[in-house]
Amino acid sequence: MRNQGLGSWPGRRARMTPERVALSHDGRQWTYAELHERVDRLASALRGLGVRHGDRVAFLGLNHPALVETFFAAGALGAVFVPLNTRLTAPELTYIVRDAGADIVICGAEHEEVGAALPVARRVMVGGEYEGLLAGGDPEPLDEPVGPDEPCLIMYTSGTTGRPKGAVLSHANLTWNTFNLLVDVELAHDEVTLISAPLFHIAALAQTLVPTVLKGGRSILLPSFDVDEVIGLIESERVTLMFGVPAMFTFLAQSPRWSEADLSSLRNLLCGGAPVPEPLIRTYQARGLTFLQGYGMTETSPGALFLAAEHSVRKAGTAGVPCFFSDVRLVDPDGVDVAPGEPGEVIVQGPNVMTGYWERPDETATVVSEDGWFHSGDLALADQDGYIRIVDRVKDMIISGGENIYPAEVESVLYGHPAVAECAVIGVPDDKWGEVGRALVVLRPGMTAEPHDLLGHLSGRLASYKIPKRVEFVSALPRNGAGKVLKSRLRFLYG
Structure with a gap:
């Protein structure tokens, strides 16, 4: 052949x-x-x-x-x-x-x-x-x-x-x-x-x-x-x-x-x-x-x-x-x-x-x-025998039920909501799926929104498994000197 x-x-x-x-x-x-x-x-x-x-x-x-x-x-x-x-x-x-x-x-x-x-x-x-x-x-x-x-x-x-x-x-x-x-x-x-x-x-x-x-x-x-x-x-x-x-x-x-x-x-x-x-x-x-x-x-x-x-x-x-x-x-x-x-x-x-x-x-x-x-x-x-244990991810990827979720993709859609000033999506432990997404959101001054408003905004724009299971409103996101969001800190506080 x-x-x-x-x-x-x-x-x-x-x-x-x-x-x-x-x-x-x-x-x-x-x-x-x-x-x-x-x-x-x-x-x-x-x-x-x-x-x-x-x-x-x-x-x-x-x-x-x-x-x-x-x-x-x-x-x-x-x-x-x-x-x-x-x-x-x-x-x-x-x-x-x-x-x-x-x-x-x-x-x-x-x-x-x-x-x-x-x-x-x-x-x-x-x-x-x-x-x-x-x-x-x-x-x-x-x-x-x-x-x-x-x-x-x-x-x-x-x-x-x-x-x-x-x-x-x-x-x-x-x-x-x-x-x-x-x-x-x-x-x-x-x-x-x-x-x-x-x-x-x-x-x-x-x-x-x-x-x-x-x-x-x-x-x-x-x-x-x-x-x-x-x-x-x-x-x-x-x-x-x-x-x-x-x-x-x-x-x-x-x-x-x-x-x-x-x-x-x-x-x-x-x-x-x-x-x-x-x-x-x-x-x-x-x-x-x-x-x-x-x-x-x-x-x-x-x-x-x-x-x-x-x-x-x-x-x-x-x-x-x-x-x-x-x-x-x-x-x-x-x-x-x-x-x-x-x-x-x-x-x-x-x-x-x-x-x-x-x-x-x-x-x-x-x-x-x-x-x-x-x-x-x-x-x-x-270990000493060469057997490898995966312990963490350098990247911020979330694995939920075997599906890969990249927070940047979810965040980019969240930013399309008029009330969102800043946001970050992290993975948190879940008994059923291993991990699920959680969105931390800073609202624009003078604007209001409820969690269901933001989840509704994501619905139809992202696959359902990518949509965070919970939205929490925060006053600010922790950042390092270069302005990068410290997701490790967020996982410690909210994970």
Whole structure:
């Protein structure tokens, strides 16, 4: 094959195990032979619509076979897949589509209204229109030449300047990430992977779907996470592998069905996307389950650290050690490695590190050094054995239920309210979501406002998960000599 990218993977797997089930969704199943044919038909149809090598193809929708097919079909064409976060508002999505330069978006039926508002030349709705498009496509493989270092997808992550930026991940980035995962997790050919975390996030896509396809296992796609449905599927489908953020695993363990549920089929549970509380780890270990955690980010495809099963009890609470094909250092502000037990910024180097931010060379240069080290902005400690514990964030990012929230983005919208003179958004602990936002607001002289006024101002302008759970009015914000808001002081006072 001339295609050396992920777009060739359905075909490569189909020639080995065509009869195996690749995908399950809503009571239906598709074999690898069927997935291969549908991907080829979609790639052909997209080419007929004018999509060419290097063009961006966006997808807006919940977990669905069409998302998987679009991802691989874009790769088969040498195009670039742009998954869109379904929790974002129309203005937020419009910015991303324009920034990526996507001319076509495939929309799930539940997002028809938002999809209609996006500034693209062509929209295809999942359902009759999508199936008609496939029916008109040629089932013969395109075999477009695609190199491993070419862009595979652009995944948008919020920026500290208040505007999201697209991390460009190559086919090689995602392939090496898969190798890293397979070194640490013993995925098998008979894997039954339950995917209830959204595939528009890198962990669900790169840590569950892609490795399962490589091994020839079956991926069960759920449109969203539902505790009872997940437990039911684990029991009835004999699920072996599942990824979730800590909040998802917390909800499962709090279910009335938890103590009696048959979880015997589970081989590995992967947890990430936010700091994992040690009591949660112990809860799963007490059930005899292999509960694994790691650390990464979109820019590293995502795996950087991983705590392997054999050390998951002894080193519980750490994020593990660097993945096999990745290198991780903890450094001080001068870039010098810190000693064990001393806090340092996590920096990552390896073939899984992104090629850069889409059309943002200056921003790329601020986080990726000339010799390829990605600066995460996260602080960690390493013990004497080299096991790394994430302890804080240099950046002010809030992680709520596995979703990244950047205060600058929220603050920029708050400043649009006429009564707001100054504001700062911080993360505060929350039993349910890990962290939630809290807004500290200084009102303009002579003006009044209630918390619900400001929350109403944010509604519709930001995704609901980005909106602070509480607004507090203060007389002034603490600042340093340079005029920068001291968020550490605010977290101490209000966190």
